[in-house]
Amino acid sequence: EDKVVQSPLSLVVHEGDTVTLNCSYEVTNFRSLLWYKQEKKAPTFLFMLTSSGIEKKSGRLSSILDKKELFSILNITATQTGDSAIYLCAVHKRGSTLGRLYFGRGTQLTVWP
Amino acid sequence: KAGVTQTPRYLIKTRGQQVTLSCSPISGHRSVSWYQQTPGQGLQFLFEYFSETQRNKGNFPGRFSGRQFSNSRSEMNVSTLELGDSALYLCASTPTSVGETQYFGPGTRLLVL
Numbered sequence: 001e002d003k004v005v006q007s008p009l010s011l012v013v014h015e016g017d018t019v020t021l022n023c024s025y026e027v028t029n030f031r032s033l034l035w036y037k038q039e040k041k042a043p044t045f046l047f048m049l050t051s052s053g054i055e056k057k058s059g060r061l062s063s064i065l066d067k068k069e070l071f072s073i074l075n076i077t078a079t080q081t082g083d084s085a086i087y088l089c090a091v092h093k094r095g096s097t098l099g100r101l102y103f104g105r106g107t108q109l110t111v112w113p
Numbered sequence: 114k115a116g117v118t119q120t121p122r123y124l125i126k127t128r129g130q131q132v133t134l135s136c137s138p139i140s141g142h143r144s145v146s147w148y149q150q151t152p153g154q155g156l157q158f159l160f161e162y163f164s165e166t167q168r169n170k171g172n173f174p175g176r177f178s179g180r181q182f183s184n185s186r187s188e189m190n191v192s193t194l195e196l197g198d199s200a201l202y203l204c205a206s207t208p209t210s211v212g213e214t215q216y217f218g219p220g221t222r223l224l225v226l
Binding site: 034100102 | 116154157168208214216217219220
């Protein structure tokens with residue numbers, strides 16, 4: 001059975017801290033791994049990772065994929081209260097339809113001022 | 114481009130009733146996927162429609178159904194509502210090119226009493 005597991009499920013930090021969110025996966029025919037941020041309702045896209053070892057960066061956020069060990073991390077440096085959200089990890093499989101993603105349960109990040 | 118729109122945004126129903134939710138994808142996107150999001154389970158895939166055909170289905174009972182119209186708008190229907198159907202229902206719009214990400218709508222929050 002295909003699985004995507006995120007950890008921790010919940011995290012509380014103070015502004016300025018650096019956080020690392022984890023996503024491990026066990027799926028057949030892996031194609032890509034995606035990270036989304038969900039603040040209120042609609043998840044918004046952060047990164048898509050397809051190759052191992054290539055870091056993707058956007059401002060204070062960065063992510064990397066390890067296809068050998070089957071995991072990805074999402075780093076957020078110098079956290080701000082606006083980073084408070086649910087961070088979702090999803091996997092797309094080769095041979096699956098484009099609209100079919102396998103999601104983890106998400107990590108609820110709370111940043112205190 | 115306008116984003117993914119979902120109506121209604123909030124809905125309260127009682128057990129045994131049925132409900133219809135609507136989703137309009139981004140213009141030009143022909144694939145629409147539906148997900149159910151609950152705190153305990155995260156995002157779970159319901160089904161995907163492409164050019165008016167269901168081409169992928171998740172592990173949900175037959176009370177959950179959907180359809181897609183020629184303008185790519187999609188509806189999902191839940192019949193004989195149960196308390197456990199209370200959730201955020203998210204619609205996602207996907208371009209037809211491999212390597213593109215899904216774009217989510219704001220969701221419909223359904224509460225079953």
